[in-house]
Each structure stands twice: as C-alpha cells, then as structure tokens.
Amino acid sequence: MGNIINGKEVSDKIRESMSAQIEEFKNKTGVVPRLEVVLVGEDPASQVYVRSKEKACAKLGMESKTHRLPESTKQEQLVDLVRTLNKDKKVHGILVQLPLPKGINATKVLDEISPEKDVDGLHPYNMGKLLKGEDPLFVSCTPQGIIELIKTTGVPIKGAEVVVVGRSNIVGKPVALLLLQQHATVTICHSRTKDLGEVTRRADILIVSVGSPQIVKGDMIKKGAVVIDVGVNRLSDKLVGDVDFESAKEVASFITPVPRGVGPMTIAMLLKNTFLAAQRGVK
Ligand code: NAP
Numbered sequence: 001m002g003n004i005i006n007g008k009e010v011s012d013k014i015r016e017s018m019s020a021q022i023e024e025f026k027n028k029t030g031v032v033p034r035l036e037v038v039l040v041g042e043d044p045a046s047q048v049y050v051r052s053k054e055k056a057c058a059k060l061g062m063e064s065k066t067h068r069l070p071e072s073t074k075q076e077q078l079v080d081l082v083r084t085l086n087k088d089k090k091v092h093g094i095l096v097q098l099p100l101p102k103g104i105n106a107t108k109v110l111d112e113i114s115p116e117k118d119v120d121g122l123h124p125y126n127m128g129k130l131l132k133g134e135d136p137l138f139v140s141c142t143p144q145g146i147i148e149l150i151k152t153t154g155v156p157i158k159g160a161e162v163v164v165v166g167r168s169n170i171v172g173k174p175v176a177l178l179l180l181q182q183h184a185t186v187t188i189c190h191s192r193t194k195d196l197g198e199v200t201r202r203a204d205i206l207i208v209s210v211g212s213p214q215i216v217k218g219d220m221i222k223k224g225a226v227v228i229d230v231g232v233n234r235l236s237d238k239l240v241g242d243v244d245f246e247s248a249k250e251v252a253s254f255i256t257p258v259p260r261g262v263g264p265m266t267i268a269m270l271l272k273n274t275f276l277a278a279q280r281g282v283k
Contacts, residue, residue, distance in 0.1 A: 001249055002250070002252035002253050002254055003153075003253065003255075004254075004255060004256075004257055005149050005152060005228075005254050005255065005257075005261065006257075006260065007145075007257075007260055007262055007264045007265045008260040010148065010149060010152055011145075011265050011267065014148070014272070015056070015059070015271065018060060018272065018275060019061070021275070022061055022062065023061060025278070029282045031278060032061070032062065033062040033093075033275050033277070033278035034062065034065075034274075034278070035062065035065075035091075035092070035093040035095065035270070035274045036065050036066075036067065036091050036093070037050055037053060037064065037066045037095045037096075038066075038067045038078065038094070038096045039067065039068050039069065039097045040069045040071065040097070040100055040101055041069075041071040042071060043099065045232070045234070046097050046098075046099070049097065050066055050097055053095070053267060053270060054066060056267045056270075056271055057274070062271065062274060062275070067081060069081075073101075074104075075105060075108060078096070078104065078109045079109060082094060082109060082113055083112060086112070086113070089281075091117065092119075092274055092278040092281055093119035093270075093273060093274035093277045094113050094114070094117045094118070094119065095120050095270070096109055098170065110123065111123060115137055116277065117277060118137065119138055119141070119274050119277055120140060120170075121138040121140035121144075121174065122140065122169060125137070127169070127173075127174065130174060130178070137280075139174065139273075140174040141267075141269035142262060142265070142266045143174040144178070144265075144269040145262060145265025145269045146171075146262060147175070147178055147179075147182075148269075149228060150205060150226060153226050153253070153254040155204070155205065155226050155253070155254070157179060157182045158183040158184070159183060159185070160185070160205050161184070161185050161203055162179050162184040162185065162204065162205045162206075162207070163186075163187045163188075163199055163203035164176045164187070164188045164189070164207045164209070165189045165193075165196065165200065165209065165215075165216065165242070166189075166190065166208065166209035167189075171230055172188060172207075172209050175207055175209075176188050179205075184205070187199060187203075196215075197220040200216060200220045200221060200222075201221065201222050202222065203221075204222070204225055204226065205226045205228070206221060206222075206225050207228045207230065208228070208229055208231060208241070208243050209230035209242065211242065212231070212233070212242055213233040214233075214240055214241070214243065214245075216229075216248065217247050217248070218244065218246075218247030218248045218251050221251045221252055222251070223251050224251075224252070225251070225253065226252065226253060226255075227243055227248055227252040227256065228256050229241035229243040229245070229248075229255070229256050229258055229261060230262050232258060240258060241257075241258030241261070245257060
C-alpha cells in the first residue's frame with residue numbers, strides 16, 4: 001500500500017514557519033499583510049473555501065476582508081471594485097473567488113487585478129511569465145502547493161514522466177508549466193483525450209484535476225507512481241477526489257487523500273503569496 005501524503009501536516013509546517021516571520025515583519029514595518037477576497041453569489045463550496053481563507057489569515061495575524069456580493073452583481077461593478085482595491089495601499093493581495101456567476105466574464109475581471117496584487121497568479125502578466133520560463137510575481141496557489149507536496153516524497157521531478165489530467169488555467173496548465181520548468185516530461189490530458197488510461201499508465205507522477213468523482217481508478221495507474229488528486233467532489237455523504245482512493249492506494253507509492261491533501265496546501269500558498277506581496281509593498 002502506498003504512503004499517504006498528509007497535505008494538512010505539510011501545510012501546518014509551512015504556516016508555522018511563516019508565523020514568526022510575519023510577526024517580525026509587522027513589528028519592524030508596522031504593516032499588517034492584508035488579503036481582500038471578492039465572493040459573488042451563493043455557491044456553497046466557494047462559501048466554505050472563503051471562510052477557510054479568512055480563518056487562516058486571522059490565525060497567522062494577517063488581515064482579511066471578504067466582499068460578499070449578490071448573484072445579480074454586474075461585471076462592471078466587479079471591475080470597479082477590483083480597480084478600487086488596486087489603488088488601496090493597505091490591500092496587498094486581491095483574490096476573486098471562482099467560479100463567478102454565469103453572465104460575468106471571469107477573464108475580464110481577473111485581468112483587471114494589478115499583477116503586483118495578483119496572489120492567485122492568474123493575471124496574463126504572471127501566467128505569461130510562467131509560460132516563458134521566467135519568474136512570475138506570483139505562481140498560482142494550487143500548482144505551487146502540488147509541487148511542494150511532490151517534493152515531500154523525495155521522488156525526483158527532473159526527467160520524470162508526468163501526466164496532468166485537466167487543462168484549467170487555475171491548475172492543469174500552470175502545474176504542467178512548473179513541472180516542465182523543473183525538467184519533467186509532461187503530457188496534458190483533457191476531455192477529448194482518446195484513451196485516458198493508456199496515457200495515465202505512463203506516469204511516474206500523475207496529477208488529476210478534473211472535477212469528476214473517482215474518474216481515475218487503480219488500473220489506470222502505473223505501479224509505484226506518485227498520485228496527486230486535486231478534485232473535490234461532494235457526494236451525498238462525503239467528499240471524494242477525482243481518483244478512486246481505495247484502488248489507487250494499492251498501486252501508488254505516494255498518494256494524496258481528499259480531504260486533507262491538496263486543499264490545505266492551496267491555502268498555505270495563498271498566505272505565502274499575500275505575505276510576499278506585503279513584503280514587496282514596503283520595499
Ligand atoms: P475545470 O476548470 O473544472 O476543468 C476540468 C478539466 O477536466 C478540463 O480541462 C476538462 O477538459 C477536463 N476533463 C473533463 N472531463 C474529463 C475526462 N473525462 N477525461 C479527462 N479530462 C476531463 O478544472 P479545475 O478548475 O482544475 O478543477 C478541477 C477539480 O479540482 C474540481 O473538483 C475543483 O473543485 C478542484 N480544485 C481543487 C482545488 C484545491 O485546492 N483542492 C483547487 C482548484 C480546483 P476540457 O478542457 O476538454 O473541458
């Protein structure tokens with residue numbers, strides 16, 4: 001049976017190590033790192049994620065504010081809010097919680113966030129830098145968290161055959177680029193991939209970010225592979241990932257559970273990015 005990668009434990013360690021640094025920064029500069037989150041509508045999962053982000057900020061002595069807006073909010077109102085937050089010197093990080101309601105063009109809103117406050121790393125400047133293999137101001141939180149989790153296994157990324165299932169801007173594409181930068185051989189799969197199992201079985205490191213419950217079964221995984229399950233799917237009685245954990249753990253050498261796998265790392269990286277933004281702001 002494979003080793004379980006405890007994302008909660010890894011993220012707790014990262015937060016602990018940041019705690020003293022933040023305290024010292026606040027004492028030295030009088031500046032409190034501040035994250036402002038924009039949440040539109042009533043999506044239950046988004047509500048939970050945003051509350052976790054607020055709590056995590058408070059625990060580390062960082063400030064946060066969530067702008068809770070009704071489903072009926074117009075795109076122009078969101079753009080105006082983002083522009084106001086861009087100008088506010090007390091705000092270091094801006095995060096627009098996705099998904100946005102139908103009728104709002106998320107790209108138009110995200111592109112308004114100043115690249116210096118883009119703690120989710122989704123602005124074209126930051127994504128473009130990543131594509132060019134240059135240092136972005138911020139790397140997307142979930143992909144950054146995934147890399148940290150892979151590193152805990154000790155399995156080398158350089159030269160590894162990596163398969164990423166899912167090509168979202170928030171996970172699939174940026175994680176593939178980060179791994180490419182670290183000299184992995186990367187294949188990206190998506191809904192039109194002809195024989196998913198045939199491709200996933202090649203992976204030394206398999207990352208799945210689809211949003212479809214337990215779509216990847218044990219027989220689609222190479223023996224000894226590292227499996228990172230990003231998916232969060234709510235079944236009637238529990239949360240499950242995109243990987244069928246029970247069959248996958250028999251073949252994988254390391255595997256992330258859902259929950260307590262990738263999720264806590266996303267939040268830890270958001271805190272890290274917000275602190276980074278605050279540090280840059282005082283330079
Ligand atoms: P997304 O935008 O929902 O897109 C899903 C991707 O999966 C698309 O690229 C799609 O292909 C692909 N796909 C759909 N059906 C497929 C199939 N049968 N075979 C292969 N690929 C298929 O993706 P996302 O935003 O990355 O989210 C994916 C999951 O991760 C969701 O459950 C989300 O809640 C979760 N998530 C978790 C965290 C965390 O911190 N734990 C963070 C972000 C996301 P096409 O492009 O062809 O449509």
